Amino acid sequence: MDPVIEVHNLTKRYKDKLALDDVSFQIERNAIYGFLGRNGAGKTTAMSILTAQNFPTSGSVKVFGENPYENARVLRRVCFVRESQKYPDEANARTAFASARLFFPNWDQGLADELIDDFRLPMKTITKKLSRGQLSAVGVIIGLASRAEITFFDEPYLGLDAVARQVFYDRLLQDYAEHPRTILLSSHLIDEISNLIERVLVIDEGRIIMDQPVDQAREQATNIVGDAALIEGFIRGREVLHRESLGRVASVTFLGQLSAVERREVADAGLDLAPVPLQQLIVRLTQRSGDAAGVSPTSTEGALR
Numbered sequence: 236m237d238p239v240i241e242v243h244n245l246t247k248r249y250k251d252k253l254a255l256d257d258v259s260f261q262i263e264r265n266a267i268y269g270f271l272g273r274n275g276a277g278k279t280t281a282m283s284i285l286t287a288q289n290f291p292t293s294g295s296v297k298v299f300g301e302n303p304y305e306n307a308r309v310l311r312r313v314c315f316v317r318e319s320q321k322y323p324d325e326a327n328a329r330t331a332f333a334s335a336r337l338f339f340p341n342w343d344q345g346l347a348d349e350l351i352d353d354f355r356l357p358m359k360t361i362t363k364k365l366s367r368g369q370l371s372a373v374g375v376i377i378g379l380a381s382r383a384e385i386t387f388f389d390e391p392y393l394g395l396d397a398v399a400r401q402v403f404y405d406r407l408l409q410d411y412a413e414h415p416r417t418i419l420l421s422s423h424l425i426d427e428i429s430n431l432i433e434r435v436l437v438i439d440e441g442r443i444i445m446d447q448p449v450d451q452a453r454e455q456a457t458n459i460v461g462d463a464a465l466i467e468g469f470i471r472g473r474e475v476l477h478r479e480s481l482g483r484v485a486s487v488t489f490l491g492q493l494s495a496v497e498r499r500e501v502a503d504a505g506l507d508l509a510p511v512p513l514q515q516l517i518v519r520l521t522q523r524s525g526d527a528a529g530v531s532p533t534s535t536e537g538a539l540r
Contacts, residue, residue, distance in 0.1 A: 236261065237264045238262060238263055238264070239262055239298065239299055239384070239417050240262035240296070240298050240385070241295075241296070241297040241300075242281075242294070242295075244259055244293065244294040245284065245291050245295070246258070246294050247284065247441075248292045254277050254280040254441055255280055255291075255441045258438070258441070260436060260443055260446055262419065265416060266418075266434055267407075267411065267420065267431055268417075268419045268420065268432060268434050268436055269421075269429075269431075269432035269449075270438070271421070271422070271425060271438075271517055272438040272521060273521055276439050276440065276521075277438050277442075278438055279317075279318070282387045282419065283315075285303065285313075286303065286387060288315070298385070311338065311339065311340060313383055313385045313386075314339065314377065314378055314381040314383035315386075316374040316375065316386070316388050316389060317374070317389050318389045318390040320373075322373075324362070324363050325361055327358060327361050328351075328356055328357070328365070328369075329358045329359065331362065331373055331377065332347055332373075332376065332377065335377045335380070335381060341381065341382035342380060342381055342382065343380050344380070346379060347380035350375070351376065354376065354402065356372050356376070357369070367393060368393075368395045368396065369394075370394065371391060371394045371395050372399065374388075374391060375388075375403050378391065379407060382410075384416050384417065385417045385418075385419070386419070388420045389421045390422060391422070392424060404428070404431055408431060419436075420432060425513055425514035425518075426512060426514045433449060434447065434449065435447065435448075435449055435452050435513070437517055444521070449513065452513065452517075453511045453516065455491075455516060456488055456491070456516050457489055457493055457511065458488045458508065458509045458512075459507070459509075460486045460487075460506065460507045460509050461484065461504070461506035461507055462504075462506070463483055463485035465504050465506060469497065469500075469506075470489050473491060475489045476488045476516065477519070486509070488511055488512070488516075490519075
């Protein structure tokens with residue numbers, strides 16, 4: 236293991252609210268993480284502490300083996316793109332990028348120029364007159380062109396349409412392949428980013444409830460597709476996460492794995508086993524956590540938005 240971030244027993248309390256509750260985890264070098272959870276789960280608080288923009292109540296944080304607070308050696312190697320990033324009222328995108336170029340030693344102006352064209356970003360318009368999507372594009376460009384050794388993207392897609400989001404995903408993967416670094420991507424659009432991330436960290440009620448590679452996460456559940464009546468025999472007594480039906484055909488996802496014998500029986504019955512959508516699994520886990528705390532979201536969307 237080669238961690239660039241080490242978090243031990245991290246707790247953050249705001250008066251009566253416990254935002255982070257004795258959290259411990261490590262972030263490995265040169266990997267793309269999905270940092271996922273409901274609004275208010277503690278994601279932004281954790282990222283703010285890791286980037287020295289907030290202080291823990293207790294516990295310890297090390298970035299590149301050092302405390303990040305007032306540590307220029309560490310902070311010049313880290314980029315944090317926030318959902319609510321603020322810029323001076325009279326600044327425009329050009330001045331924002333000029334400032335970033337001075338701060339980040341690995342800044343790539345050529346990549347920044349390409350991304351400006353990709354996002355069709357107006358360079359002379361002052362930031363307070365940019366749309367929500369255009370402001371998000373400014374943050375995405377800084378996050379990618381900085382080529383920081385660790386980059387945090389906190390809900391970077393806000394206001395971006397589907398085409399612009401796909402540009403971001405494609406560019407991120409392309410540049411990551413050529414210039415590996417550590418990326419933490421916080422997003423509610425789990426299905427959209429599921430093919431980008433290699434490892435998933437899920438936080439709920441201030442605690443980490445999942446920390447594992449994406450493939451292992453998906454192995455916690457099974458999806459069967461085919462004749463609805465036949466499927467019922469295989470899911471009886473199991474915890475169903477998600478069910479869709481169209482006529483006699485159903486797709487059912489449940490917790491757990493089938494045995495080798497059961498998998499053969501599924502095949503003999505003419506049913507198909509399909510990959511489990513990561514979003515279904517994570518929504519169910521956070522719903523379960525919320526139910527235990529007396530919160531019962533009524534829909535998939537409500538659980539993570």
